[in-house]
Amino acid sequence: MNIKRPLILISNDDGYHAKGINQLIDMLRDLADIVVCAPESARSGFATAFSATLPLRLKLRRKEGDGYEMWSCNGTPVDCVKLALHELLANRMPDLIVGGINHGDNASVNVHYSGTMGVTLEGCMKYIPSIGFSLCDFADDANFEPLRPYVRHIVQKVLAEGLPKGVCLNVNFPKLDTFNGVRVCRMAFGTWYNECVKMRHPHGYDYFWMTGSYRNDEPDATDTDNWALTHGYVAITPTRIDVTDYDTLKNWKL
Amino acid sequence: MNIKRPLILISNDDGYHAKGINQLIDMLRDLADIVVCAPESARSGFATAFSATLPLRLKLRRKEGDGYEMWSCNGTPVDCVKLALHELLANRMPDLIVGGINHGDNASVNVHYSGTMGVTLEGCMKYIPSIGFSLCDFADDANFEPLRPYVRHIVQKVLAEGLPKGVCLNVNFPKLDTFNGVRVCRMAFGTWYNECVKMRHPHGYDYFWMTGSYRNDEPDATDTDNWALTHGYVAITPTRIDVTDYDTLKNWKL
Numbered sequence: 353m354n355i356k357r358p359l360i361l362i363s364n365d366d367g368y369h370a371k372g373i374n375q376l377i378d379m380l381r382d383l384a385d386i387v388v389c390a391p392e393s394a395r396s397g398f399a400t401a402f403s404a405t406l407p408l409r410l411k412l413r414r415k416e417g418d419g420y421e422m423w424s425c426n427g428t429p430v431d432c433v434k435l436a437l438h439e440l441l442a443n444r445m446p447d448l449i450v451g452g453i454n455h456g457d458n459a460s461v462n463v464h465y466s467g468t469m470g471v472t473l474e475g476c477m478k479y480i481p482s483i484g485f486s487l488c489d490f491a492d493d494a495n496f497e498p499l500r501p502y503v504r505h506i507v508q509k510v511l512a513e514g515l516p517k518g519v520c521l522n523v524n525f526p527k528l529d530t531f532n533g534v535r536v537c538r539m540a541f542g543t544w545y546n547e548c549v550k551m552r553h554p555h556g557y558d559y560f561w562m563t564g565s566y567r568n569d570e571p572d573a574t575d576t577d578n579w580a581l582t583h584g585y586v587a588i589t590p591t592r593i594d595v596t597d598y599d600t601l602k603n604w605k606l
Numbered sequence: 607m608n609i610k611r612p613l614i615l616i617s618n619d620d621g622y623h624a625k626g627i628n629q630l631i632d633m634l635r636d637l638a639d640i641v642v643c644a645p646e647s648a649r650s651g652f653a654t655a656f657s658a659t660l661p662l663r664l665k666l667r668r669k670e671g672d673g674y675e676m677w678s679c680n681g682t683p684v685d686c687v688k689l690a691l692h693e694l695l696a697n698r699m700p701d702l703i704v705g706g707i708n709h710g711d712n713a714s715v716n717v718h719y720s721g722t723m724g725v726t727l728e729g730c731m732k733y734i735p736s737i738g739f740s741l742c743d744f745a746d747d748a749n750f751e752p753l754r755p756y757v758r759h760i761v762q763k764v765l766a767e768g769l770p771k772g773v774c775l776n777v778n779f780p781k782l783d784t785f786n787g788v789r790v791c792r793m794a795f796g797t798w799y800n801e802c803v804k805m806r807h808p809h810g811y812d813y814f815w816m817t818g819s820y821r822n823d824e825p826d827a828t829d830t831d832n833w834a835l836t837h838g839y840v841a842i843t844p845t846r847i848d849v850t851d852y853d854t855l856k857n858w859k860l
Contacts, residue, residue, distance in 0.1 A: 394658075394659070396658045397655055397656045397657065398653075398655045399652075399653040399654040400653040400654070400718045400719055401651055401652045401653040404648075405650075407807075407814070408802075408815070408816065409812070409814070410814075430719075431816065434802060438800075438802040439802055439804070477718065478797070506860065509860065516851070516853070516854055518795065534860045536855055536859065538850040539848060539849065541771075541848070543731070543733075546692075548662075548688060550693070553661075559663050560663070560664075561661065561662070588858075592849055595793065596792040596843055597773045597845060600769070600773050600844035601791070604790055606759065
């Protein structure tokens with residue numbers, strides 16, 4: 353690798369083969385050396401989970417001499433980051449960690465379930481500038497091309513300036529060919545409901561699939577990620593590791 | 607069930623058979639009707655993960671006529687809460703959701719990996735007052751008895767007063783027979799390192815176990831959960847769902 357170039361570690365939760373991560377690599381390939389360590393298959397909904405009891409394996413999927421290699425791992429998105437930092441990049445910490453581009457939005461409370469944001473939060477917990485990118489389109493063949501100039505701009509800015517300690521970026525794009533602009537915004541409060549569907553197994557027992565519908569609980573608030581996305585804006589939510597609620601801390605006594 | 611009594615939903619990440627959850631049930635049994643829905647085996651490190659692709663099953667493990675039933679589920683801690691709310695408690699929302707008592711601490715950044723706090727955060731996302739209890743002792747036969755008056759006091763207070771919207775409690779106990787008191791505190795910044803151990807499989811390939819050592823990155827700060835725990839105090843950290851970093855939101859522009 354050319355050590356004068358920055359190094360970006362990329363992972364995701366849709367798996368190393370997904371269109372989103374491969375489009376992301378293509379968007380950033382000329383800006384930096386790139387190491388990818390991503391799940392070997394889809395890990396949606398894995399949040400910041402890590403594998404306490406699963407023996408983990410790494411498999412080299414691609415290696416190009418000019419600073420690009422791709423690994424897969426049988427663990428969670430967070431496992432991928434931990435393994436990459438410990439095993440693949442032990443001698444050269446990345447300048448940036450990027451999760452995505454996720455097929456599907458990670459706005460509002462989805463930040464708590466998202467494996468893409470798991471990658472991003474894990475990077476942030478290791479004090480490395482980190483960004484998660486997500487597109488509001490679950491389709492396998494989603495069109496990521498409109499995101500390209502924004503992804504490159506945000507990545508270049510964070511490479512140049514860094515981010516405050518304990519803060520990463522959660523970037524969500526609406527499913528559009530062109531955007532109305534960018535909003536730096538807060539996460540909306542929202543609720544998933546009808547989350548379980550009961551089915552009958554052929555052998556005669558009940559089982560359940562996790563699914564659900566989402567409701568924005570603050571539809572009139574114009575400063576949220578949900579508002580930005582439904583009004584055609586790219587939503588950038590600065591996201592913190594410190595989840596202490598300082599107001600309650602001041603007032604709550606046992 | 608006697609509908610004049612409050613109803614508490616209990617889950618954990620160590621599994622329905624663990625000593626910690628059974629001690630918790632014993633501590634709260636006279637205060638409320640209790641429904642338990644907990645993983646059928648250990649799910650440490652599962653964070654707020656849910657099962658997007660796993661068919662889920664519920665199994666009734668115990669039912670007593672006077673308001674106590676225990677179910678197990680093959681999913682994550684968050685799956686347990688979602689399934690319990692949707693399927694077991696569809697006609698009677700719980701007044702409180704409690705995670706734990708966890709075998710092992712969930713202070714500092716561990717809040718992001720903890721399945722016990724996954725239970726708690728999921729309850730909070732459903733706008734139900736929620737508390738996670740953890741003891742800094744991983745032993746299967748850890749002594750939970752010193753926690754009893756504190757657990758009961760905190761639960762009774764939250765049942766009576768509720769908690770602010772979007773805020774839950776992360777309560778950690780040091781491994782002691784008596785405590786110096788209670789500190790309402792912030793989470794410390796800390797770092798896990800040496801997280802991966804490489805091993806050689808008998809068949810000749812490398813694999814990795816996730817493990818690690820923890821370092822408090824703010825050892826001199828006296829207002830953190832890590833400080834409280836190492837100085838003999840019960841650490842209560844008010845914990846928020848909204849992870850927006852408002853300082854960065856005001857200042858960051860693309």
